[in-house]
Amino acid sequence: MFQSLPEAKTDAILQLLALFREDTRENKVDLGVGVYKDAAGATPVMTAIKKAEKQLLETQDTKSYVGPIGSRPFCSAMVSQVFGSDADTDRIRCAQSAGGSGALRILSDMLRKIRPNAKVWVSDPTWPNHVPLLTAAGFELERYQYYDRSTNSITFDQMINTLSAAPENDIVLLHGCCHNPTGADLNMDQWKAVADVCEKRSLFPFVDFAYQGFGDGLEEDAQAIRYLASRMPEMVVAASCSKNLGLYRERAGAAMVLAENSVNADRALGMLGGVIRSNYSMPPDHGANISNIVLSDPALNAEWQGELNAMRDRMIGLRVAFAAALRKRSNSADFDFITEQKGMFSRLPLNTEQIETLRSEHGIYIVGDGRINIAGLPGDALDELAETIVSVL
Secondary structure (H helix, E strand, C coil): CHHHCCCCCCCHHHHHHHHHHHCCCCCCEECCCCCCCCCCCCCCCCHHHHHHHHHHHHHCCCCCCCCCCCCHHHHHHHHHHHHCCCCCCCCEEEEEEEHHHHHHHHHHHHHHHHCCCCEEEEEECCCCCHHHHHHHCCCEEEEEECEECCCCEECHHHHHHHHHCCCCCCEEEEECCCCCCCCCCCCHHHHHHHHHHHHHHCCEEEEEECCCCCCCCHHHHCHHHHHHHHHCCCEEEEEECCCCCCCHHHCEEEEEEECCCHHHHHHHHHHHHHHHHHHCCCCCCHHHHHHHHHHHCHHHHHHHHHHHHHHHHHHHHHHHHHHHHHHHHHCCCCCCHHHHCCCCEEECCCCHHHHHHHHHHHCEECCCCCEEEHHHCCCCCHHHHHHHHHHHC
């Protein structure tokens, strides 16, 4: 049976990670994989997380099933973090998911059942895994222009013009903050214009919210979602604990539904529970449990936020220093856009040949579209890195 299968298409980012691991050069630099790294190049477990895990170890008295919806205390804590402590929870329901990607998939499956004829509009560019996730759910995708590589800026007028012509009842996938792969975020005036178009065209917002706290802060990064919630009768949000809590391998996420009223919200949660049951039956428990402890315990929450702020400040500092090094080496302001972007990623104006030269000749690993992980920048060797990058341009 299996001999008839075609060769599996390799994930470009995972392939890059494998090549990096096999590279024996001591001065190699990994700017590809999207995980936070500290100054030593490690992805550490946060102190608040370790304390929460110790607390959980001492108090947990069962490993029984949690049910398809998952941990209700975790879901409540996530709703408060994303939508705010004063959110209209009568209209909001939440299911624990297997990471942010799991939230994207189960929400996609649910929306596909509700709107089988709808198309999903995704930004150009977008996170590469959005495409297989959405198409696996059965959706046909369309693109709205979001970013111009020649100017390193958001093409907002084109975005609005495209969405203004989208068929009614289609779905629009939006990045809540820290756009992946560009790091270029909409400002609040632009978000208001997006809400206007969604209202006018009856477009359904589907928000991917994977980086809360990595942009301007936990509260600041949530402003776009909270504004949409104040305007939209319905929307969904896929949230992740992978980045801001450092729980990459624990797969803790949340699929959230905002409905017109509590009755419709209950119906949506019931359908979402059925989707989960038919996919993986029940979510993993450990990551959600320790996330809930950190989010709910005042002392641990304060300690976690301090660690998160330090991570964000480090990335901001790396942006400023890297842009300055590139400005010095290139004798131009062509890279100053890096300082204006937010979160973990930026996109360098490199073509495929230049990216391959950086990898093969210099041990610098960058994703094929030029996306770099800001947290992976070597803070003590930015001048050397900038000189090498400029040399291949």
